[in-house]
Amino acid sequence: MVNCVICGIRPAVGKGEHVWxxxxLKDADAAGAPSFGWSSNGEALLNRDDEPLHFAERQRLLVPACRSCNATLDTRFEKPAKEIVRRLAPNSWVGDAEAREWAAVGLWFAKILLLATHPLAMHQHPKINKHRIIGDWETEHFSWLIDGTPPPPDLSLWAFRAEREKGTPTARVLLPKVVQLxxxxxxxxxxxxxxLEGICLTLVYHPGWAIDHPLVAEGAAWELLHNTPEGDLADLPLLPFNAINWRRPNTVVLEDGLRLDGTLPPLGVITGSPIPGSLIDVIRAASF
Ligand SMILES: [Zn+2]
Known part of the structure; x- marks a missing residue:
């Protein structure tokens, strides 16, 4: 018997939780076949004829979940966002929206991004499943989804207006995979x-270490969980989806005595050297 991946304690039932x-998925299929093939880490997944995998319908993605978590997610995340998502998604997320509407959309996306790369998440198609990306999120990161608390202050969700084309990154930003004391x-x-069509979303948990997101600083991106915007995504510049090149060392070791207590200079843009100048006295070693 598999346990629910969200609470980690109760047994999973039925099909589980639909991540999307x-x-x-049904709305999107009704609007037309997916315009893109499936890819993993930028590599197209190929079928037996070496053609990129392409489906007439969007693929389901399910995680094992218990009845209680399933119901809580529906009440807290799906119901408040459904009508807003139905209005914005068919227009590449362009259109006027109030701050409370973007807040609901932000929570909805946060739930999706938290669960989409779970090791037990199952894609409908075995080939996609085989090549799926497995993330580092753990049960402790999901507790706020079901206990009624707001998203943690150091969980950030950035959104910018994106095209599906790869382009020249605007900036490189340092973001360790693991921080060691x-x-x-x-x-x-x-x-x-x-x-997705029209929007790029990045969810990061960075406990005790702030991130200066360069696109937010220049008004080209929004943070949706804590600084909810008001207005139209169309007012932001259209950027390639890879506008931010996240540089992710496997481990960053902090100098003696330093802690993830919110007092470190923020993580941010890398220019010349592999470490931002403001972090030279903070980082003892970084393994890229
Ligand atoms: Zn559960």
Whole structure:
């Protein structure tokens, strides 16, 4: 018997939780076949004839979930966002929306990005499943989804207006996969990035270490969980989906005595050297 991946304690039942809601996939299919093939880490998945895998319908993605978590996610994330998503998604997420509407959309996307790369997440098609990306999110990162608390302050969800074409990145940003302290303890900084028609979303958990997102600073991206915007995504510049090149060392070791307590200079843009100048006295070693 598999346990629910969200609470981690109760047994999973039935099909589990749809990471992408069934109504969302159905709406999208009704609007037309997917315009893109499936890829993994930028590589197209190929069929037996070496053609990129392409389906007439969007593929389901399910995680094992219990009845209680399933119901809580529906009440807290699906119901408040459904009508807004139905309005914005068919227009490449362009259109006027109030701050409370973007807040609902942000929570909805956060749930999707948290669960989409779970090791037990199952894609409908075995080939996609075989090549799926497995993330570093753990049960502890999901607790706020079901206990009624707001998203953690250091869980950030950035959104910018994106085209599906790869282009020249605007900036390189340092984001360790794991941070190690002088006592040997380690803290993962998990991340998931997804590009849909018209929008790129990046979810990062960076406990105790702020991130200066260069696109936010220049008004080209929004943070949706804590600084909810108001207005139209069309007012942001259209960027390639890879506008931010996240540089992810496997481990960053902090100098003696430093802690992830919110006092470190923020993670941010890398220019010349592999470490931003403001972090030279903060980072003892980084393994790329
Ligand atoms: Zn559960």
């Amino acid at each position: 809601p069934a109504w969302f 002088d006592d040997g303890s380690t803290t993962p900084f998990p991340m998931t990035m997804i590009t």
